[in-house]
Amino acid sequence: MNSKKVKIGNVYIGQDSPISVQSMLKIKSDDFKKNIIQAQKLEKAGCDILRVAVPNFEAIKNIYNLKTKIKIPIVADIHFDYKLALESVSAGVDKIRINPGNIANQDHIKLIAKICNEKNIPIRIGVNSGSLERKILSKYKKITPEAMCESAIYNIKLLEKFDFNNIVISLKSSDVKKTVIAYKAIFQKINYPLHLGITEAGTEKLGKIKSFVGIGSLLLDGIGDTIRITLTSDPVKEVKAGIDLLKSLNLYKKNINLISCPTCGRTKIDIISLSKKAEKIFSNFKYNNKNLNIAIMGCEVNGPGESKFADIGIAGGNEFGILFKKGKIVKKVEEKYLLKELVKEVDDLLGINL
Ligand code: SF4
Numbered sequence: 001m002n003s004k005k006v007k008i009g010n011v012y013i014g015q016d017s018p019i020s021v022q023s024m025l026k027i028k029s030d031d032f033k034k035n036i037i038q039a040q041k042l043e044k045a046g047c048d049i050l051r052v053a054v055p056n057f058e059a060i061k062n063i064y065n066l067k068t069k070i071k072i073p074i075v076a077d078i079h080f081d082y083k084l085a086l087e088s089v090s091a092g093v094d095k096i097r098i099n100p101g102n103i104a105n106q107d108h109i110k111l112i113a114k115i116c117n118e119k120n121i122p123i124r125i126g127v128n129s130g131s132l133e134r135k136i137l138s139k140y141k142k143i144t145p146e147a148m149c150e151s152a153i154y155n156i157k158l159l160e161k162f163d164f165n166n167i168v169i170s171l172k173s174s175d176v177k178k179t180v181i182a183y184k185a186i187f188q189k190i191n192y193p194l195h196l197g198i199t200e201a202g203t204e205k206l207g208k209i210k211s212f213v214g215i216g217s218l219l220l221d222g223i224g225d226t227i228r229i230t231l232t233s234d235p236v237k238e239v240k241a242g243i244d245l246l247k248s249l250n251l252y253k254k255n256i257n258l259i260s261c262p263t264c265g266r267t268k269i270d271i272i273s274l275s276k277k278a279e280k281i282f283s284n285f286k287y288n289n290k291n292l293n294i295a296i297m298g299c300e301v302n303g304p305g306e307s308k309f310a311d312i313g314i315a316g317g318n319e320f321g322i323l324f325k326k327g328k329i330v331k332k333v334e335e336k337y338l339l340k341e342l343v344k345e346v347d348d349l350l351g352i353n354l
Helices: 032-045 057-069 082-090 106-119 134-140 145-161 176-189 204-220 235-248 271-282 335-350
Strands: 006-008 011-013 020-024 049-053 074-078 095-098 123-128 167-172 256-260 292-297 312-315 320-325 328-334
Touching: 020 235, 032 049, 032 057, 032 235, 049 057, 057 074, 057 082, 074 082, 082 095, 082 106, 095 106, 106 123, 106 145, 123 145, 134 145, 145 167, 145 176, 167 176, 176 204, 204 235, 256 271, 271 292, 271 335, 292 335, 312 335, 320 335, 328 335
Parallel strands: 020 049, 049 074, 074 095, 095 123, 123 167, 256 292, 292 312
Antiparallel strands: 006 011, 312 320, 320 328
């Protein structure tokens, strides 16, 4: 990704930075206590950047609260009222997201740009197919990827005119194909970092499919610097899905990479339940920011060889299984203790105290 590097609090996005996973608080903005609890859960789950809706001035209290309770950067989501953006910056927010279609007054955008420049706070221009500028909509007659691109370019130029270039762009639509085309087009035209997402993607199941197809195909083409899997569900699930997507493309460098064989007639142990248990154990937050390839393989005949690249793994045998490191057998373990032994060895390797 050849994009410009942008700093959001203690996280960098763009250029050679790891792709960050974002989510958004989904608690009513006046329930300050629950907002803190959800934010802490998201931070623990591996969320890198957290967006919070700022629908009114009272909601700014969430920014003050969160700044003392979590370490990950906070993005204020602003619609319509530019003064909410100014107040959010004063409250210490790390990034502002504006929806260009609904802050039309250029003087207001200029003021937001000025205060963000003074504090070195980036602005995300969050183009959303549902709220394009009227003049762009009347030119294209309907929502098209070209119209979304034009909205983004128009707003980039506007911010640049006000000497502001600490910019991140997103071009979201609920239509996967349109979104992908729009991102591909804007990628050719600008070098600001891109935040990827499919908006209103849907329920947990459908939303994941749409997001994985859309965001995944862009990431495979080297497009995208930060992502959000938007689900009509618990935001922790958005974070987990985002991490899983990045892991599946080897773009998530900060976590345990678990591989498991599909099993076949050679296996004599229940690899399916073993891998599920392992997945649950190694998704615990204590393994965040740890780098290790772990293999769960069905048989000792092919397992260690097929997963030679793994740092550590287990393979099933006949009542006994084996534990191996880098393809070399280290010890034989009674089948019922295989997973326990693996976890113990992994924790030793990573220096984690249970
Ligand atoms: Fe089959 Fe063994 Fe390969 Fe698993 S590792 S798929 S059990 S041959």
